[in-house]
Amino acid sequence: xxxxxxxxxxxxxxxxxxxxxxxxxxxxxxxxxxxxxxxxxxxxxxxxxxxxxxxxxxxxxxxxxxxxxxxxxxxxxxxxxxxxxxxxxxxxxxxxxxxxxxxxxxxxxxxxxxxxxxxxxxxxxxxxxxxxxxxxxxxxxxxxxxxxxxxxxxxxxxxxxxxxxxxxxxxxxxxxxxxxxxxxxxxxxxxxxxxxx
Amino acid sequence: xxxxxxxxxxxxxxxxxxxxxxxxxxxxxxxxxxxxxxxxxxxxxxxxxxxxxxxxxxxxxxxxxxxxxxxxxxxxxxxxxxxxxxxxxxxxxxxxxxxxxxxxxxxxxxxxxxxxxxxxxxxxxxxxxxxxxxxxxxxxxxxxxxxxxxxxxxxxxxxxxxxxxxxxxxxxxxxxxxxxxxxxxxxxxxxxxxxxx
DNA sequence: GGGTACATGTAATCAGTTACATGATTTA
DNA sequence: TAAATCATGTAACTGATTACATGTACCC
Numbered sequence: 313x314x315x316x317x318x319x320x321x322x323x324x325x326x327x328x329x330x331x332x333x334x335x336x337x338x339x340x341x342x343x344x345x346x347x348x349x350x351x352x353x354x355x356x357x358x359x360x361x362x363x364x365x366x367x368x369x370x371x372x373x374x375x376x377x378x379x380x381x382x383x384x385x386x387x388x389x390x391x392x393x394x395x396x397x398x399x400x401x402x403x404x405x406x407x408x409x410x411x412x413x414x415x416x417x418x419x420x421x422x423x424x425x426x427x428x429x430x431x432x433x434x435x436x437x438x439x440x441x442x443x444x445x446x447x448x449x450x451x452x453x454x455x456x457x458x459x460x461x462x463x464x465x466x467x468x469x470x471x472x473x474x475x476x477x478x479x480x481x482x483x484x485x486x487x488x489x490x491x492x493x494x495x496x497x498x499x500x501x502x503x504x505x506x507x508x509x
Numbered sequence: 510x511x512x513x514x515x516x517x518x519x520x521x522x523x524x525x526x527x528x529x530x531x532x533x534x535x536x537x538x539x540x541x542x543x544x545x546x547x548x549x550x551x552x553x554x555x556x557x558x559x560x561x562x563x564x565x566x567x568x569x570x571x572x573x574x575x576x577x578x579x580x581x582x583x584x585x586x587x588x589x590x591x592x593x594x595x596x597x598x599x600x601x602x603x604x605x606x607x608x609x610x611x612x613x614x615x616x617x618x619x620x621x622x623x624x625x626x627x628x629x630x631x632x633x634x635x636x637x638x639x640x641x642x643x644x645x646x647x648x649x650x651x652x653x654x655x656x657x658x659x660x661x662x663x664x665x666x667x668x669x670x671x672x673x674x675x676x677x678x679x680x681x682x683x684x685x686x687x688x689x690x691x692x693x694x695x696x697x698x699x700x701x702x703x704x705x706x
Numbered sequence: 707g708g709g710t711a712c713a714t715g716t717a718a719t720c721a722g723t724t725a726c727a728t729g730a731t732t733t734a
Numbered sequence: 735t736a737a738a739t740c741a742t743g744t745a746a747c748t749g750a751t752t753a754c755a756t757g758t759a760c761c762c
Contacts, residue, residue, distance in 0.1 A: 317721070318611060325615035336741055346614050349605055356722060358743070380729095381742070398612055398633065403644045406607035408546055408677070411599045414515060417543050417670045418522035418595060436595065437666075447600045459697070467698035469634075473614045475697030476684055480605070483680055487673055500656070500672030501664035514749070533713055550751060555715070577757095578714065 315397075316363070319352050323360045324394045327370060327386040334383055335361060344458060345470060348477050358382075369393050412444040412484075416491075416498075434495050441491040448488070452481040513560070513590075516549050520557045521591045524567060524583040531580055532558060541655060542667060545674050555579075566590050609641040609681075613688075613695075631692045638688040645685070649678040 326341050327333060333341075335357040342351065361384055364370040369390035375381045386394075419433055419440070455478050458464065464471050490499045523538050524530060530538070532554040539548065558581055561567040566587035572578045583591075616630055616637070652674050655661065661668055687696045 318606070318608060319721085321611065321615070325618055328615070328618035334742080346611065349607060349610050349614070351604065352721090353723060354742090355724080355744085359721080394615070394618070398615060401636075401640050402608045402612070403640070403647075404608050405644065405648055406605060406609070406681075407548065408603060408605050409515070410546055410603035411515060411601050412603070413546050413670050413673060414518065414543065415595055415599070416666050417546070418518070418525070418591070419666050421522055421525035421591070439598075443598050443600070447602065450600075451602055467694040469613050469616050469695060471697040472688070472695035473610050475695075476610060476681075478697075479680055479684070480677070483676055484603075484673075487676070491669070497664040498666060498669035498672075500668040500675075516749085531714080549749090551714090552716085552752080553750060556749075 316367075316393075318350060319356060320360050320364060321394065321397050322346060322350055322352075323357065323364060323384075324369060324386060324390055324397075327384055328391060328394055332383055332385040334381055338384070344461075346473065348455070348458075349473055364390065367393075412440065412447070412488075415440055437491060437495040437498075441488045441495065444488045445485055445492070448481050448484045452478065452485065455481060512594075513564075515547060516553060517557050517561060518591065518594050519543060519547055519549075520554065520561060520581075521566060521583060521587055521594075524581055525588060525591055529580055529582040531578055535581070541658075543670065545652070546670055561587065564590075607681075609637065609644070609685075612637055634688060634692040634695075638685045638692065641685045642682055642689070645678050645681045649675065649682065652678060 322342065323338060325346075326338050330337075330341070335354065338357055339354040361370065361372060361382060365372045367389075368387060370384050370386050373383045373385075416437065419436055455474060459471070459474055459478070464474070487499055494501075519539065520535060522543075523535050527534075527538070532551065535554055536551040558567065558569060558579060562569045564586075565584060567581050567583050570580045570582075613634065616633055652671060656668070656671055656675070661671070684696055691698075
């Protein structure tokens with residue numbers, strides 16, 4: 313079986329716990345759960361559903377009437393595929409796409425010549441840091457709320473993924489706060505060089 | 510000006526510091542630098558180059574002879590666009606796609622009924638954790654090497670981005686080590702609940 | 707000078723996103 | 735019952751990836 317994109321396994325995984333769901337319901341689940349770590353727009357769910365159905369990994373039932381709603385359910389073959397994937401070792405690195413860091417990286421080139429930090433760069437970096445702190449604190453708050461919902465069992469994989477999200481956001485906030493504190497000598501300066509475990 | 514995908518700004522940003530480069534050279538730069546935080550395959554560079562050239566943000570020169578090599582250089586309009594983007598506030602959240610976490614999340618559904626941790630799940634989680642630790646330690650080692658290259662100025666944005674990478678990998682390693690230590694009560698268990706600042 | 711590794715480009719395909727259209731349900 | 739909101743689907747487009755083809759330099 314040709315291997316599927318990871319988003320397909322998100323669908324399979326959710327259907328494995330839900331037994332059956334509409335794409336819309338899956339979207340809600342993703343939003344509240346794994347979506348914070350592997351998100352994609354709802355419309356993609358239709359494409360995934362089609363693909364998975366073609367492969368016989370799920371079955372789609374359409375309503376006849378107006379909305380022609382789809383109900384999705386995983387098949388035995390789908391479960392097998394999911395299990396196989398869960399057991400497949402992976403050393404694929406995580407992909408991080410962070411627009412804030414990207415902007416930080418290129419700050420110096422936006423301004424005129426010279427490697428040194430101009431006042432303009434400093435200003436821009438400060439603005440960026442403040443904005444990023446706000447962004448990440450907002451997300452942290454959302455995660456904390458998610459941690460409170462009753463179905464979130466402590467010690468479960470779902471809770472662990474969320475925990476990682478919480479720590480990640482905290483890391484980012486700490487990082488940007490350091491930037492705010494010394495915008496001309498960013499984190500990773502002369503002290504605490506790597507190699508000194 | 511319609512706004513461009515972030516990868517376009519990677520190209521613009523690099524060209525702004527390099528003055529001129531071939532796509533291949535850009536690829537090398539990305540590999541060593543920002544690529545750890547915003548990567549895409551080399552072939553994409555050709556598409557980006559085309560797009561940017563069409564918009565007049567860079568100029569492309571092609572060799573006449575055999576390889577028909579392209580040399581890219583940023584234009585004044587390109588610099589303006591880059592500057593504008595650098596100053597655009599963004600609250601777009603970072604996207605993290607981590608195949609290890611995704612697998613962890615769905616471990617329970619791979620195995621038979623019941624919410625409780627079966628021995629099989631525990632086994633699978635342990636394997637996953639071990640494998641993830643190895644993966645992230647490998648990447649950490651690469652980052653540490655990158656931190657040593659002479660052009661990597663301490664306190665610079667490039668170094669800061671790398672620093673973030675180092676911390677991120679360390680975070681992941683710590684997380685997975687905790688998993689290894691108590692695979693039946695994953696991080697985010699009863700103690701250290703959020704809300705207790 | 708033949709093999710190997712590096713450098714370069716393109717086309718075809720697949721994934722992901724945006725924008726839109728419409729059906730159903732609630733509520734004032 | 736009109737307006738607002740939630741739920742649902744599709745098509746068109748753009749971005750990203752894979753697979754391939756070929757050129758150039760180096761080195762034994």
